[in-house]
Amino acid sequence: MSTPACSVSDASDAQPAPPGVPVLYSFRRCPYAMRARLALAVSGQRVELREVVLRHKPAALLQASPKATVPVLVLPDGDVLEQSLEIMLWALRRHDPAHWLEPTHGTLQEALALIAECDGPFKQALDRCKYPERHPDSHPAAAREQAHTWLQELEQRLRCHAWLLGEHATLADMALLPFMRQFAAIDAAQWLALPCSGVQAWLQRWLEGPLQARSMDRHAAWAPGATPVFFPPA
Incomplete structure (x- = not known):
């Protein structure tokens, strides 16, 4: 592909x-x-x-x-x-x-729904993985499992297309990727060991791209x- x-x-x-x-x-x-x-x-x-x-x-x-x-x-x-x-x-x-507002396989509403999932449940899991001392009532392993489950949902999308909603980057990709970068950085070895090669390649392609460099x-x-x-x- x-x-x-x-x-x-x-x-x-x-x-x-x-x-x-x-x-x-x-x-x-x-x-x-x-x-x-x-x-x-x-x-x-x-x-x-x-x-x-x-x-x-x-x-x-x-x-x-x-x-x-x-x-x-x-x-x-x-x-x-x-x-x-x-x-x-x-x-x-x-x-x-x-x-970015015109997905080739999906709709803008679908993109907004993915962003809502990122900013809600995934961000909560990310915070509990990254800052467990701030969430003493939450178990880090449960947070990681929650995050990994969502990564598998993204993996299914990225097995079909180069980007989440088709063959070019959209609002959904660019709204999610900064948080994926943060999650991957918590434990690089653990990140690379996850069974989500599509998500890993998606993140790496963005990290190495000119737009990310231009923005940082x-x-x-x-x-x-x-x-x-x-x-x-x-």
């Missing part, structure tokens, strides 16, 4: 940021912020990127979004998008050159008066 790589060629369509460019508060390693940056990168929707140190959250972030989690996108008209999926859809509905540049923590950093870069 051919495995088409995620194209980022259209991200170069991004133009220099005009006055009133949206502001994105982000944290490089946060999977929610990562998925938002992926959608912004592929769509070419330029923002001013403000990297946040989570233990020293800037007052501007707290003013824009009292919940103070990332990502947060502040639009020029003052509207604030506080959810990663909301930011992804905002960017892709403006420009979707890679057709390191930036200094933002402070008022700092030189603006625009994303995606021109």
Whole structure:
């Protein structure tokens, strides 16, 4: 089976940021912020990127979004998008050159359902595997079993197609992969021993792709008066 790589060629369509460019508060390693940056990168929707140190959250972030989690996108008209999926859809509905909103084998509603499963049951299991000390009432083995069961459901999809909903990456792939990256990193040897070669190849293909690299540049923590950093870069 051919495995088409995620194209980022259209991200170069991004133009220099005009006055009133949206502001994105982000944290490089946060999977929610990562998925938002992926959608912004592929769509070419330029923002001013403000990297946040989570233990020293800037007052501007707290003013824009009292919940103070990332990502947060502040639009020029003052509207604030506080959810990663909301930011992804905002960017892709403006420009979707890679057709992330158009699965070849499935529907957008199916993609949203997969994301809901990821953000709900899988994320709960992931947290209990990664931070067992924070969940003393939960058994790590049970959490791993819950996560592995869901991985097998994804494996069935990836046996039929290169991506979850067909032959090109979609919203579902790019919303799930940052969390799969986090899960795989808990125990690399255990990850590689799992009977899910399709899921492992899917993750590795994304990790080695240009879009992921483009979305993971390191930036200094933002402070008022700092030189603006625009994303995606021109």
